Amino acid sequence: MSARWYRLCLAADVPPGALLGRTIGDSGEAHDRVCVASGADGEVVAMLDRCPHRDVALSGGVVHGSTVVCPGHFWRFDLASGERTDLPRHAVTLYPTRLVDGWIEALVPDPAPPVPMREWLLGQARDRTT
Ligand code: FES
Incomplete structure (x- = not known):
């Protein structure tokens, strides 16, 4: 799979504790949405702007210390690992x-x-039988 570097924003646009949503394409699909998060200590992380729980934009949430809190149901994700x-x-x-x-x-x-x-349905059926 190939990948490209996208210029998202100026560092000054994301002060410590801020979230910023950006769109990098025009497909209207979730993969075009990127969230830039700056932890309380200033580390900056870019991520898909979509909660793994539901299709909710993480950029609408808040940064709490070194975590981002989803506005949907308040799951917290570590900014370093991405894990809940x-x-x-x-x-x-x-x-x-x-x-x-x-x-x-x-x-x-x-x-x-x-x-x-x-193909998707067959893959799902295979996963359930193994
Ligand atoms: S949509 Fe993010 S926690 Fe439910």
Whole structure:
């Protein structure tokens, strides 16, 4: 799978404790949404702007210390690992993030090609029988 670096915002746009939502494409799909989070100590992380629980934008939540709190049902995710703090099998999708000339950039994978419904259903059936 290939990936591209996207320039998201200036570092000054995301002070410690802030969240910022950005759109990097025009498909209208969730993979075009990126959330930039700055922890209380100033570390900056970019992630898919979609809670792993439901299709809720994490950028509408809040940063609490080194976690981001989803506005949907208040699950907390660690900014370093992406994992839900009390149930690590749920995690947000973190992207490699870098600072270039004062800009925050994220390495976002290209979306996977769509899977035909028949193949998806067969895959689900296989998963349930193994
Ligand atoms: S939608 Fe995020 S915790 Fe439920």
